[in-house]
Amino acid sequence: MDELKTPLLDELEKGEWPSFVKEIKRAAAKNPGARDLLRQLEASYREKIGHWKHGGIVGVKGYGGGVVGRYSDDPERFPHAKEFHTIRVNQPAGFFYTTKKLRDMADVWDKYGSGLYNMHGSTGDIILLGTTTENLQPCVDELADVGFDLGGSGGALRTPSCCVGQARCATACIDSMEITREITMHYQNELHRPAWPYKFKIKVSACPNDCAAASARSDLAVIGVWRDALLIDQAAVREYVNNGFNIFDRVIRKCPTAAIDWDSQKQELELRTEDCVHCMHCINAMPKALRIGKERGASLLIGGKAPVVKGAMIGWVLVPFMKMEPPFNEFKDLVDKITDWWAEHGKNRERVGELIDRIGLSVFLKEIGLPPLPQMVHAPRSNPYIFWYPEEVEKHGEK
Amino acid sequence: MDELKTPLLDELEKGEWPSFVKEIKRAAAKNPGARDLLRQLEASYREKIGHWKHGGIVGVKGYGGGVVGRYSDDPERFPHAKEFHTIRVNQPAGFFYTTKKLRDMADVWDKYGSGLYNMHGSTGDIILLGTTTENLQPCVDELADVGFDLGGSGGALRTPSCCVGQARCATACIDSMEITREITMHYQNELHRPAWPYKFKIKVSACPNDCAAASARSDLAVIGVWRDALLIDQAAVREYVNNGFNIFDRVIRKCPTAAIDWDSQKQELELRTEDCVHCMHCINAMPKALRIGKERGASLLIGGKAPVVKGAMIGWVLVPFMKMEPPFNEFKDLVDKITDWWAEHGKNRERVGELIDRIGLSVFLKEIGLPPLPQMVHAPRSNPYIFWYPEEVEKHGEK
């Protein structure tokens, strides 16, 4: 191989933060694709423009997605980046690995691809960065041999993902990892064979801290909540206070609904359960003293997504509380109703949230059979343009 | 006259609250128009439907508006309500009257009209309720003789109105009555000869309590504010506190920006002036101890209106602070710029707020020559769809 001149990128090997350029170079030492990626990237840095072409669909047998085709716009200059497809590999729930699993995967990828990864993609997949059309099928086959299947792309369910939940968290109200595993398995067909107007994402966070950022980036966010009183260990609260913890500034004043108060006389934390909106803050602030309640389930939020093209949305409350017990049939039924309705009414490239925006939340609720609830809105409508169905009124007396 | 049977309306003579039916009957005793109004109203109560016809423009010499034409849809049944136009008479600023003025007006109206009034219409006018086409001109002429001129209607400036302000209020930051008088006089032509796409309303409240409800119901709301520190009489504050006034619950906790605190040690009210958003609450709660600051002027809000048809709007901050000194030239210049722009770009029946909604606030600011300011928004944009003018960028390098 000729000498690799990347003066601009070399700058990014300096500095304290781990360097992705170093990583590309590590791969480039062994793989010509990684090497031409680096060269092409250097060109982008110099010219301030990307060098990937528009379009180009590639695939593997039995799957409608999971691979993103990518072609260099200057294959003469960067012959080994001419085809540089990524494979989206479905991650295990909670991103847990044994070193064995990781090594198995790396061995396959070194054989068929650039030896570069995103650990992980923003949706949750392991992104295997860069291989040729020819290598796709054998790579995917051998990944299967070591137990890795593809994730989603296109108008399909996308790889569900979740927070670590009960595997490590005291505040987990639901088993986020098991839910993710179960729905990923249940919806293999929807994940692997695009049949919908656009992408559909499910993310699961086991409590309202939402460490999976579910409400911001999933069409259907599953967020663990409890609906009884949170549990208070008064002795442990006193210990915080006695150790100089400023309970007023750090907790009391920050409760969004003023649902808790510290009675300095009685040295007790008082909770008005009916006002607690389970925001998590007090529990977060005093994890040794406060715990989530016992009646646990999930809130479901619909419509979260990025700005394209009607503007970004944060998921809207669709079901305030759903028990989440395996095999999660109530949840699956609802997913089916939602996706059926959306598949029927959605335009090409219209997310479910955009469709609801276009058609109206009330109509959507009616069609999937959910009751309207005040928890669904910040406030009721302020405009007087109420729609009435013909069956709700008398036939009008013509005048 | 035949017997007047109004069993339904008679019900509304009972009860404690002053009865408008009694008032109509008082007028009906002398005036056949008022009598037929009552009969027609009884019919509406029985049939649950109004009996006024659509349309019918009437007017008086030299004016393009000020009169609302009204015709009964059943003139056979209610012959004296066949024509029942209202005259919108411009009220004096602050709704102050001498009894002489009122009696003069009543004398004219008894001569030419029903003897019924709205004191006052929602815009502010004295509404003279019900006269015939024939009587309009002489009535308006004689009203002129006793010093009353017409208000506005149609695509024109509407009668400006205001709160009582400096005439009685300790919190008045501007002279709302003088401003209203001056602009009413200055804009007589715009008030009386409709030349705009739709109505345009100006209301003036002398402080942020907004007793004229200006921000909700005027296209241009003028609201008095101060921009230095509010004045504290610490002795008077102490007096409140010593008299058992719960300053924490009633004041400190209600300041929207936590700009004030009560130092129980020092027995002093502490103000962080830079955080005070002049909401008025603390002054309202302790009028003997707190007063508005010394550097006074007005905030101007644009776009307030009722729901028709793009939805209701509450006025948006356009000018955070404008000195308001007679003859208010800076203000008038701005009104001219706004109405010129609106007259040029507005569609028929499009309020200025709706036009801004359609065209964009930034463009509007640019065209009337006002700078964009953070006070104009609750928060900057969240969507990434920023518009750039060609002159702001280089000619792009075609690739």
Added chain:
Amino acid sequence: MARNDFGPPDYRELIPPVIQKNYGQWKYHTIPRPGVLKHVSDTGDVLYSVRIASPRLVSSEYIRSISDIADTYCDGYLRFTTRNNAEFLVSDESKLEPLIKDLVAKGYMIGGGGHSISNVVHTQGWIHCKSAVTDASGIVKDVMDELHPYFTGEIKVPARLRIAVACCVNMCGACHCSDISIVGIHRTPPRVNDELLVGRCEIPTTIAACPTGAIRPNPKTKSVEINHEKCMMCANCTVVCPAIKIMDPVNDGVSIWVGGKVSNARTAPKFSRLAIPYLPNNPPRWPEVTNAVKHLVEVWAASAREGERMGEWIDRIGWERFFEKTGLPFTDKHIDDFTHATTTFRSTTQFRF
């Protein structure tokens, strides 16, 4: 002799001497008793304002009667408020008690200051507007017959409460920012009189008037037709075209909205929000409406903290609790579906069960 554009009477000739003298110099006020304001000036001067309820729709005789009173006690000066009450302006303290006595004797109702329910801002109704779905004056009378003790101060409320009535969705009274607002609504789409329409209405204007695009040309009749699924019964088309009618005595009715405010005190001005989508139009006493409003006032008054207006109370307890406490059903109607609907959807798990 006709003159034009001379403008309204000049307030400077209509304000009493004590105001002339102390203009801009008022120091503070107190409310010595319900409906009576005492304003004290930096000069030491004092002005009492005694406020009475007015039906707003008044006769010449009424005007002359209150003028008589103002002549006797107020040197002939009086004013009206922005909510259509009348105010007697007394600078001579010795005349205050006699004035109040006289007003009471003559049956005027004093009240409306401070934390109270003041007069109801309202609109024309069947009395004078062609668009009226209901009668504003009648509803005001009914509601205030029930609520007048909150006006006179006989029953205390935690904060001021503003009620407004509008006879149609044009909301002339600026209902859209009231603590409680009562608004006439349609529930059936308009009907087109094809024969009348042709020639009488400009079809493009009519089509353009519809905010939801529900009106399309009907080539067969050369008139227009209305897509019922899209129509939100705003009546805007009826304003531009007299051949389109929307009045429907059987189905038209009254809706109730809560939690709006105008002042900037504590919280920003805000819109009223739908509480009850429909109550029947039931003259002359509108019992369903009157009871609903009374109930809302009572639930609020019992649960709100001192100084907490309707909307602030709801903000504190949450809309979930509002519907629970008032026993009102939350329905599909409450969920916004107009332009900015999505901004009203709750995008957080912060809610009450």
Added chain:
Amino acid sequence: MARNDFGPPDYRELIPPVIQKNYGQWKYHTIPRPGVLKHVSDTGDVLYSVRIASPRLVSSEYIRSISDIADTYCDGYLRFTTRNNAEFLVSDESKLEPLIKDLVAKGYMIGGGGHSISNVVHTQGWIHCKSAVTDASGIVKDVMDELHPYFTGEIKVPARLRIAVACCVNMCGACHCSDISIVGIHRTPPRVNDELLVGRCEIPTTIAACPTGAIRPNPKTKSVEINHEKCMMCANCTVVCPAIKIMDPVNDGVSIWVGGKVSNARTAPKFSRLAIPYLPNNPPRWPEVTNAVKHLVEVWAASAREGERMGEWIDRIGWERFFEKTGLPFTDKHIDDFTHATTTFRSTTQFRF
């Protein structure tokens, strides 16, 4: 032999025994030192997680290196976080200090827990995406080279701060709800290659893809033309039609947004808001972007109260003060003009001078 639809590896086979045993029984956690979490179970068991920064874009060698470490100290178990850090899971306390020492010796950076700046969520950039306006990985490296002391805990911050980078307005990283987000933007409208377009692009689809209706057919060329006054440079048309190009190395650049969050703690999740509309695309070190972010962090850290995230701090001090304190200009670009623009306009006199 190919199999289909067997799904991802089962987490139950990938979690360490201590987690298997204590699954769902964790009681509380502490953060004994930056980047180290200690989770205590109801059973008394303890789990330490040691978190290291990762560039996210890694090589097979990296994967093998961290696997070696996990084999030595963690019985072969490790995980990644939702923000792409790697975590070593230690159940045997005696291995904790040796692990940390080894990590430090090998040059890994430990940090990111509690009140800190964690790893930067980001996207493909020029490395793999055809839509990329800028390079996400490069900007992350530059920004974190500056800010790493906030990751390691060397410099304290008042609260957690999340930074995200997206290389175009598609915002794959969910930048739209980050404390600070860095987004690549276009500033010139797309250009149409008429010859290429004809036959290659479906014109109706292309027209429909434009949210502002800026694209219309061009009968002369049988292609389309773009109304520059309406185009908001969203690039959506370029996704559906390869003959429309928007990349512009001279004018493309980077914007900075602040105050978003995702968690429901204290305040509801909220969108990031525009702080800086444009900074030049200046690889490899993007000094303008790096400095701007650093400046924002420093102003926030100096002025926010304990526990106050960027957006909560701005809520308290007001956007007026935010622009004042940061010295950033407020411009026409900051004023929303998209669908729900009017809901962002300030409809109250409550503001700071």
